[in-house]
Amino acid sequence: MGCGKQGVMQSWFTFELDGEMCRVERESSLGTLASFLARLDPCFSHFAEHDPLLAPRLVVMGTLEGDRHRFRIVDAGLLLMPMLADRQIWTPEGIRNAEPEHPVNLAFQEGSFECSGERLDTILALTFEGYYRPDLRRQGQVNDQYDAIVTRTAHVPAIRETAVQVFASTEQLRHEAARKAERSGEESTVWTGKKDIFGDRFTRQLFRLPEGRALQYVDGRKRRFFRPETIVDLIKLNREYPAAAYIAGGTGPGRFALLEDTAVDLISLEAVKELTSILTTEDHWEIGSAVSLTQTAESIGRECLAFNKALRRFASRPVRNRATLGGYLATAWASGQLAPLLMALNARIRLISADGERDAPVSQFYAGKGRTILQPGEIIRSILIPRTTEHALSTRGITSRLCDVYTVAPRRTGCEPYATGGFALELRDRRITKAWLAYSGIADAPVRAREAEDFLAGKNWDESTLIETLAILNRSVDVTAPGAGGASPGYLKQLVGTLFQKFYHQHPRPESVRPESLTATGEFAKLDEPFFHTTHV
Amino acid sequence: MSEPEDPFSPFRLPSATPAKQTRETFGERLRRRREQLAQGDESKALSSWQARARVLTALVVESPHPRASIVRCQAGEARRLAGVEAVLFADDIPPFRNALGQEFSGEPLLAEDEVHYRGQPVALIVARDEATCREAAAKLEIEYHISPGILSIDHALAMMSFHEAPRVCERGKVTPALATDTHRSLGAFLIPPQQAPLTGSTEVRVTPVRGGRGYSVKARALSPALIRTAVARTADIPESEVQLEPVGLAGVTDALELEPVRLAMLATRAAMACGTAVVLKVSGPDSPLIRGQRHPVKVEFDAAHDAEGRISALDLKLHVDGGFYAMDSTTVMDRAALHADSVYGIGHFRITSQLCRTHRITSSSLPAEGSAQGAWAMEEIIRRVASAVGKTPREVREKNFYTEGAEPKTAPYGQPVQAASISRVWNQVLRRSDFDTRIAAIEKWNRKNHYHKRGIAVVTTKFGLGDPRPERDAAAVLVQILADGSVLVRVGLVDVNDGFRGQIREEVAHRLGIEEEAIRVILNDFDVLPRSTPVIGADACGLVLRAIADACKRLQGRLREVALQLFAARGQTEVEIEAIRFVDGLVGPDISPTHPLYFREVIEGAWRKRVNLVETGYHRTPNLWWDHELGAGWPFSAFTYAAAVAEVQIDAFTGEVQVLRVDFAHEGSPSPDQGDRDFAQLMRAFTLGSGWLLSESVPYPETDEPGLFHVAEGVPGFADAPFQVVADRLRPLGDPGALPGDPCAEAPVLLASCIREALWDALRAFGMKPELKIDLPLPSTPPAVLGTLREISRQIREGDATSRRPAAKAASEAG
Numbered sequence A: 001m002g003c004g005k006q007g008v009m010q011s012w013f014t015f016e017l018d019g020e021m022c023r024v025e026r027e028s029s030l031g032t033l034a035s036f037l038a039r040l041d042p043c044f045s046h047f048a049e050h051d052p053l054l055a056p057r058l059v060v061m062g063t064l065e066g067d068r069h070r071f072r073i074v075d076a077g078l079l080l081m082p083m084l085a086d087r088q089i090w091t092p093e094g095i096r097n098a099e100p101e102h103p104v105n106l107a108f109q110e111g112s113f114e115c116s117g118e119r120l121d122t123i124l125a126l127t128f129e130g131y132y133r134p135d136l137r138r139q140g141q142v143n144d145q146y147d148a149i150v151t152r153t154a155h156v157p158a159i160r161e162t163a164v165q166v167f168a169s170t171e172q173l174r175h176e177a178a179r180k181a182e183r184s185g186e187e188s189t190v191w192t193g194k195k196d197i198f199g200d201r202f203t204r205q206l207f208r209l210p211e212g213r214a215l216q217y218v219d220g221r222k223r224r225f226f227r228p229e230t231i232v233d234l235i236k237l238n239r240e241y242p243a244a245a246y247i248a249g250g251t252g253p254g255r256f257a258l259l260e261d262t263a264v265d266l267i268s269l270e271a272v273k274e275l276t277s278i279l280t281t282e283d284h285w286e287i288g289s290a291v292s293l294t295q296t297a298e299s300i301g302r303e304c305l306a307f308n309k310a311l312r313r314f315a316s317r318p319v320r321n322r323a324t325l326g327g328y329l330a331t332a333w334a335s336g337q338l339a340p341l342l343m344a345l346n347a348r349i350r351l352i353s354a355d356g357e358r359d360a361p362v363s364q365f366y367a368g369k370g371r372t373i374l375q376p377g378e379i380i381r382s383i384l385i386p387r388t389t390e391h392a393l394s395t396r397g398i399t400s401r402l403c404d405v406y407t408v409a410p411r412r413t414g415c416e417p418y419a420t421g422g423f424a425l426e427l428r429d430r431r432i433t434k435a436w437l438a439y440s441g442i443a444d445a446p447v448r449a450r451e452a453e454d455f456l457a458g459k460n461w462d463e464s465t466l467i468e469t470l471a472i473l474n475r476s477v478d479v480t481a482p483g484a485g486g487a488s489p490g491y492l493k494q495l496v497g498t499l500f501q502k503f504y505h506q507h508p509r510p511e512s513v514r515p516e517s518l519t520a521t522g523e524f525a526k527l528d529e530p531f532f533h534t535t536h537v
Numbered sequence B: 001m002s003e004p005e006d007p008f009s010p011f012r013l014p015s016a017t018p019a020k021q022t023r024e025t026f027g028e029r030l031r032r033r034r035e036q037l038a039q040g041d042e043s044k045a046l047s048s049w050q051a052r053a054r055v056l057t058a059l060v061v062e063s064p065h066p067r068a069s070i071v072r073c074q075a076g077e078a079r080r081l082a083g084v085e086a087v088l089f090a091d092d093i094p095p096f097r098n099a100l101g102q103e104f105s106g107e108p109l110l111a112e113d114e115v116h117y118r119g120q121p122v123a124l125i126v127a128r129d130e131a132t133c134r135e136a137a138a139k140l141e142i143e144y145h146i147s148p149g150i151l152s153i154d155h156a157l158a159m160m161s162f163h164e165a166p167r168v169c170e171r172g173k174v175t176p177a178l179a180t181d182t183h184r185s186l187g188a189f190l191i192p193p194q195q196a197p198l199t200g201s202t203e204v205r206v207t208p209v210r211g212g213r214g215y216s217v218k219a220r221a222l223s224p225a226l227i228r229t230a231v232a233r234t235a236d237i238p239e240s241e242v243q244l245e246p247v248g249l250a251g252v253t254d255a256l257e258l259e260p261v262r263l264a265m266l267a268t269r270a271a272m273a274c275g276t277a278v279v280l281k282v283s284g285p286d287s288p289l290i291r292g293q294r295h296p297v298k299v300e301f302d303a304a305h306d307a308e309g310r311i312s313a314l315d316l317k318l319h320v321d322g323g324f325y326a327m328d329s330t331t332v333m334d335r336a337a338l339h340a341d342s343v344y345g346i347g348h349f350r351i352t353s354q355l356c357r358t359h360r361i362t363s364s365s366l367p368a369e370g371s372a373q374g375a376w377a378m379e380e381i382i383r384r385v386a387s388a389v390g391k392t393p394r395e396v397r398e399k400n401f402y403t404e405g406a407e408p409k410t411a412p413y414g415q416p417v418q419a420a421s422i423s424r425v426w427n428q429v430l431r432r433s434d435f436d437t438r439i440a441a442i443e444k445w446n447r448k449n450h451y452h453k454r455g456i457a458v459v460t461t462k463f464g465l466g467d468p469r470p471e472r473d474a475a476a477v478l479v480q481i482l483a484d485g486s487v488l489v490r491v492g493l494v495d496v497n498d499g500f501r502g503q504i505r506e507e508v509a510h511r512l513g514i515e516e517e518a519i520r521v522i523l524n525d526f527d528v529l530p531r532s533t534p535v536i537g538a539d540a541c542g543l544v545l546r547a548i549a550d551a552c553k554r555l556q557g558r559l560r561e562v563a564l565q566l567f568a569a570r571g572q573t574e575v576e577i578e579a580i581r582f583v584d585g586l587v588g589p590d591i592s593p594t595h596p597l598y599f600r601e602v603i604e605g606a607w608r609k610r611v612n613l614v615e616t617g618y619h620r621t622p623n624l625w626w627d628h629e630l631g632a633g634w635p636f637s638a639f640t641y642a643a644a645v646a647e648v649q650i651d652a653f654t655g656e657v658q659v660l661r662v663d664f665a666h667e668g669s670p671s672p673d674q675g676d677r678d679f680a681q682l683m684r685a686f687t688l689g690s691g692w693l694l695s696e697s698v699p700y701p702e703t704d705e706p707g708l709f710h711v712a713e714g715v716p717g718f719a720d721a722p723f724q725v726v727a728d729r730l731r732p733l734g735d736p737g738a739l740p741g742d743p744c745a746e747a748p749v750l751l752a753s754c755i756r757e758a759l760w761d762a763l764r765a766f767g768m769k770p771e772l773k774i775d776l777p778l779p780s781t782p783p784a785v786l787g788t789l790r791e792i793s794r795q796i797r798e799g800d801a802t803s804r805r806p807a808a809k810a811a812s813e814a815g
Helices: A033-040 A042-048 A092-098 A103-107 A117-132 A141-145 A156-184 A187-191 A201-206 A231-240 A293-300 A305-312 A317-322 A325-330 A338-344 A390-394 A450-456 A463-476 A489-506 B026-039 B048-053 B076-080 B130-139 B153-158 B174-180 B224-235 B259-274 B329-339 B371-389 B393-400 B419-433 B435-448 B500-512 B540-569 B599-608 B675-694 B747-751 B753-765 B782-814
Strands: A012-017 A020-025 A058-065 A068-075 A088-090 A215-218 A224-227 A245-247 A266-268 A278-280 A284-288 A348-353 A356-361 A366-368 A379-386 A400-408 A419-428 A431-440 B055-062 B068-074 B084-088 B121-127 B141-146 B167-171 B183-191 B204-209 B214-218 B242-245 B277-281 B297-305 B311-321 B348-356 B452-465 B474-481 B487-491 B519-522 B581-583 B586-588 B614-620 B625-627 B632-634 B638-651 B657-667 B724-730
Touching (some): A012 A215, A033 A042, A042 A117, A058 A092, A058 A117, A068 A201, A068 A317, A088 A092, A088 A201, A103 A117, A103 A156, A231 A379, A278 A293, A284 A293, A293 A305, A293 A325, A305 A338, A305 A400, A325 A338, A325 A379, A338 A400, A338 A419, A400 A489, A419 A489, A431 A450, A431 A489, A450 A463, A463 A489, A489 B782, B055 B130, B055 B259, B068 B121, B084 B130, B121 B130, B121 B259, B153 B297, B167 B329, B174 B297, B174 B311, B174 B348, B183 B371, B204 B259, B214 B224, B214 B259, B224 B242, B224 B259, B297 B371, B311 B329, B329 B348, B329 B371, B329 B452, B371 B452, B371 B747, B371 B753, B393 B452, B393 B753, B419 B435, B419 B452, B419 B657, B419 B724, B435 B452, B435 B638, B435 B753, B452 B747, B500 B519, B540 B599, B586 B599, B638 B747, B638 B753, B657 B675, B657 B747, B657 B753, B675 B724, B675 B747, B675 B753, B747 B753
Parallel strands (some): A224 A266, A245 A266, B055 B277, B214 B242, B487 B519, B657 B724
Antiparallel strands (some): A012 A020, A058 A088, A215 A224, A278 A284, A348 A379, A419 A431, B084 B121, B204 B214, B452 B638, B474 B614, B581 B586, B625 B632, B638 B657
16 A cells, blocks of 8 residues: 655555555545545445435445554545545445355345345444444444434334344354463453454455555645644644644534535644544543544543443444544534533643643633634644542542533434533532533533532532522523524523433432433343353353 | 556546547547536537537525515526526416426416415526526525415414315214213314435436437436326426436335426426426425425314213314415325224214415325324324323223224224224233233332333324325236246336335245246336336335236236146146146146146246236226215225334433333234334334424424524434334234235334323323323423423422412411
C-alpha cells in the first residue's frame, strides 16, 4: 500500500476493497465512499440512495487502533474518500462472495429475513462486525450492536435470535482459543482481540494491515487533503493553510456534502499519534481528541459505567465507531448526551495551538449558540477525565463518588434527545462535599445548575436534601431552547427536576456506587446473560 | 510530480480528465455533445438522438399556503434564465387536459385560480439541472391572496364543510334503544394521522421512447398500473405505448400509491413540453406531495349499556378528514365504518361516517388505513364504558363479543362473523400469556415500585380482507413450463420484497409436484401482465395464490392427457385420467418407485406433442358487493381474527414507555411452511401500529410554523422493539377456497391497540380513576405521558382538597 512520502502531494491513493487493492485517482476529497461505490459497479447502485437515519449504507472497515486490529462497521455515506487510504473495506456484497460458508453468511441464508437486499446488507454487515468483536459478550449488547436499524420492515425478534446464535458461536471459539493459549500464558491476547483466533480470510487480511501513514492528497479540483502523523506537522499545516477545515470522524451528517462545490482543504486528525491514544494514569484518563467513542468506551467503560450508559443512547453503532470526543465537543451540539456526563465527571479539555497549550473545564468550553471558546488555529488535543478509584478518592478524603447520566428521547437511539442530565456527588460518609448537576437540551449550550450544586455542598444525601434541591432547580434553571421532537418548555423544565429525582432513587446509598435497578426490564430481557455459558470441570 | 509506480490496480474508475486520443469515437462524440447541451451553450433545436441523450430536471413549484387565490403568475425572468427550458402554468396546458383524472376527484394537474392545500402544484420548471430549477423557482412571480384555510376536523364540522352527505349503516333501532337503558356513556376523541417516511428516492423519471410515440416511466410506486394509465392519459397515447421500469422496494411502507401517479403525470407533461427525458423533483423531503399521511378521524359516540358494561345500543359517528380532493378517502371512510363493530356484537348499532373537506392532503397508502381507525375507535369506547361501570376492560370486552348461537351473527352490514374464531384466539392468547397470573404479579410489583408502573391488556380484532371496491379484488398470473420441466411464474404484482416469492414457489411446487428450486418467480413485470393487484387494502396474496391454482389446474389437465398416453405406450392401459397425481417430481395414479413416470418425461412428451405449456391464471373473488347507500353488503372475501396481550412499563421520571412483552394468537396463512414469513409480516405490521400509537408524532392540525421535528425520528428503532415476543399461529377456520393468503400483512396493525390499553392499565396504577377527566394523547410520546401523569396528580390533589373542605368546615362548626 502506498501513500507517498512526507511533503509530496499525490493525486492518488490506494485502499483494499473487498480484498482487492483499489487505486483511486483524482477522486473528489469531499466525495463519499457511498457515491464512489455507486459509480463503481451496478451491484453497488443502492449506495447512491443514502440517508443517515433511514437508509444508512453500511460497510465494514478494517483498522489498526494502537496495537489492536479491529473490524468496525461504518456508514459509507459518511466516509470521505481520502479517509480510506491504507484502510480495508468490506462491503456486504464482498463479505457474501469472499467466503460464502462464513458463519455470518450462513446465518442469513434462511428465508425468515426475506426483505429487500439493502436491508439484509445492513443486518449482515452489523452481524459481521459483532462476530469479530471481542467485547461483545452479553445479550444486552445486541441492541447496541444493531441500533443502526431504524425501520418499519425489520423483523427484530428474528434478528435478535440469529445474532445470539452467531455471537454464541464466536464466544465458544474464543473460550476454546483462550484455553489453548493458557498454556503459553497468552490468554489475555485472546480476550483483548490482539491475537487472530479465527484465521479466516478476513482476519488474515486484517492482521496484515499496517499502521496508518501520513497522506497528502490533492483531488481533481486541486483541493488538498492532509493526514499528518504528528502534532507538530499538524500545527505546521495549520499555519500554512489557515483556511483548511479539520476533520476527525466526519460523522456530522451532510456537513461535507454541502462543501462539495467549494475549494476547502481538509486536515484529518486520524493519524496524529498524540490525538489517537488514550493515556491512563493513576488519577485520570487522557483521551486523545481523535479517539473514536467506541474505542473510548472500550478503554474506560468498564470503570466508568456512566460513559457506557450514555453511549448506549448516542446515535448508532456506525456513528459511534467514527465519531470522536473532540469532534463532538467542537461541533457544540446543544442537546448532545455526552456534555452533561463530561461535566459530571469533572472533565477538562486541553487545547493546543501554535502559541501553546491551555485547558478549560467542559462547562466553560461552550460559548452558547453553537459556539465554543476555540480560537482560530486552535484544536482540542485531549480530554482529561479524572478516575474515581478508591485510592484516588481517599487521597482527597472522599469516601464515595456517585455519578450517573440520564437521556430522554423520542426513541432509544438515533435521534435528537429531548434532554440529558448528568449528575455526580462526592461524599464523605453521608455528607456531600461537592456536587455536579449538568443538563443539555434545555438551552443553547449544555449548562450546569450552579445554584443547586452550591446548595448541595455540605448537606447530607437524603430525601429532605433532594426535596429542597428540587425547589432550587425549579427556581434557578431556565429552559430557553425549544425542545427537540416537539417537547414543550414545560416538559423540559419538568425533566430538570425528575431526572435529578431519578438519580436520587437510583443512588440512595452513598456507599453503593452501582445504581439500583428500578425497572422490571431484567425480568424480560436477559441483559446480563452471556451468549455462551462455559462449563468448568 | 512523478507518480510512484503502482504495481496493483485491478480496477479503477474512469479518470475525470481522460487522456487525449487521436480519434473521437461515436460514443465520445455523443457524450461530448450531451455535455455541451447540458451546459446550455447550444441552441435548443435538437435532433431525435440528441433529445434522447440528455436528461432534464423538472421541479414542482408548490403552494406555500393551504388556501389562497392566485392573483398573478409571471415567469418572464425565470424563462430568460440560462439553462431553463420551460416554465409551465395551468394556462400553458391545453384545454381539458389540466386534470389528474377521476381518482383525484377533480384535482387539476396545476392549480388554476385557487390553491386548496399546502404543496399543491402551481407551476412546473424544466431546466438543465436542479440548481437552475431552484434558481428559476426563486424568480417566479406568483402572487397569492391568502384566505384562512380549514385545517382540522373540528373546523370543518363548524363550517359544515363536507364532501358528500353522511353515509349511514344501521342495525336495529338505535334512537329508541338509547333511551331505554339506564347507563349512558358519551364522548369524543381524535385519532391522529401517521406519516410514511420513505427510505428511497421519490423522484420520477419519464423518458420518451420510440421516437416520442411512447414513454418509459420509472417511479417508486405501489400501483404501477395506475401510473401507466395516468401517463397514457396525459400524453394522449394508448396505454400499450407506456413502459414501466421496475424499482426495488423495501416493504409496503417504502412507497405510496396515488402520490407517484400525480408526479408521473407532471413529469410526463414536462417531458412533452421539452421532448426529452425528465427527472421530476419536488420542493424538498418534507413536501406534502411525497409525504403520504393517514386520515385523521374524529370519533363521537353515544352508548347505552347496563351496569355490567353490556352495550345494548351505540350511535357512532366517524368524521374523517378527507382533505380537499377526496382521492380514495371515501374508501378509507368505508373501511373505517366496516371495521367499527370490531369483534363486538351490539344489537342496535348505527355508524354514521362523514367525509370532511379540509385544506389538506391525505393518503391511503399505509397498511390497514381506515380499518385501524375504525377498530381503535371501538376499543376506546369499550374502555370508556368499562371505566364508567367500574369493571375491567377485559370483562366488558368479553361481555360484548359476538357469541356463537346468539344474535347478532353478522356484522352491521350483513356479512357473517365467526364467533367461534373470536373466542378461539381470545382464549388462546390468554392461556399462552398466562394472563391472570401476570396480572397478580404486576399488581404486586406495582405496589412495591413508586416510580415505574407496569400495565397489561388484551385485545382481539377482526380484520376484513379485500377492498370494498370489488374491481380491485382480482389477480392474474402467467405460468410457463419450460422444456426441462422448470417453471417460470409471472405475477402481476409489485415486488415489495416481503418474502412472497417463497410462498408462490411453494404453491406452484405443491400444485405441480416439483421441487421449489425449479421455479422462478418474476414480479414487477407489467408488460406481460398489465393488471397489477394492489398490495395495500386487498388480499393480494390470496388472490395471486388462487390465480396460480387456476393456471396449474388447467396445465395439470393437459399434462394428465399426455401422461395417459405415455402410460398407454408402456402398456398401462387401465390408468384413469382423474387418478393421475403430481407428487415429488413423479406423475401417476399410484406412484411406485420401481416404474416411475417422471414429471420431466411428461414435459418432454408434451413438447413433442406440441401441447400448450403456457397458461394464464386469473382469480376474482366472487360475489363481493358493498352498497354504501343501503349500508349493506359482503365487502370482504374473508375475516381474519387475531388477539394480543401487551405488557408495558412507564417511567414516571421521564414519561418513557417500554413494551416488555407481547403475546399474539393469530390465524396464519393456509400454508404450514410459511410460519417464519407470517411472523415477520406480523412484526412489521405491529411495529407500524405501535409507532403510530407511541412515538410518531405528526403535527395536527397543521400550523404555519416550520416543524422542528423530523417525523422519521419517531419511527421505532431496533432497541424500541418489545423485549419478548410470543406468537401462536393458528390454522384458519372456514372454507379453504376463501382463506386469506397473507392475513399478517395488515391485520396486526390493529392489534397495536393493546399497547395503548396496557398504558391505560399502567396509568391506573399511578392513581388514574374513572371520575378524573383525563385523556392520554395520541401518540403517547414521553412528553404526553408525563403530562398525563402530572394531570392525574393535579386532579387527585384538587379532588382531595374539595372533599376535605366540607369536612373541615363541618369540623370547625362543630368545634
